[in-house]
Amino acid sequence: MRSSRRQFLRRILGSSGAVLCGGSLLAEAAGETSQPQPARVIRIEAKKFTYTPNEIAIQQGESVILDLTALDFVHGFNIPDLHVRADIVPGKATRLPLQFPSAGKISFLCDNFCGSGHEEMGGNFNVIAS
Numbered sequence: 001m002r003s004s005r006r007q008f009l010r011r012i013l014g015s016s017g018a019v020l021c022g023g024s025l026l027a028e029a030a031g032e033t034s035q036p037q038p039a040r041v042i043r044i045e046a047k048k049f050t051y052t053p054n055e056i057a058i059q060q061g062e063s064v065i066l067d068l069t070a071l072d073f074v075h076g077f078n079i080p081d082l083h084v085r086a087d088i089v090p091g092k093a094t095r096l097p098l099q100f101p102s103a104g105k106i107s108f109l110c111d112n113f114c115g116s117g118h119e120e121m122g123g124n125f126n127v128i129a130s
């Protein structure tokens with residue numbers, strides 16, 4: 001165990017890393033790496049006449065990938081404020097990578113007529129200031 005930890009530290013610090021000691025060093029080394037965080041995948045299901053979930057909290061600046069699925073019909077997914085839209089086709093995964101640069105409420109809606117409740121089919125991203 002100890003030697004695998006040492007190997008891990010060596011990988012982070014490079015083979016010339018002379019100081020190999022406690023966990024604080026490990027934390028420091030991890031903090032120094034400026035690797036971008038992987039995008040969070042948010043799964044959203046569309047079904048007459050709702051999206052689940054339909055209220056989604058996002059951190060300002062966060063990168064996400066929407067993983068959209070329709071359960072019953074071809075629905076639309078439109079985010080007017082971001083000028084983004086897609087069709088959501090049953091049996092087919094639709095993935096939308098997005099970023100949210102500004103805090104506030106950003107609405108999404110179905111823009112493919114799907115029946116009597118179509119006009120009510122929508123939701124919000126609640127983007128929290130960081």
Ligand SMILES: [Cu+2]
Nearest residue numbers: 110112114118
């Ligand atoms: Cu609709």
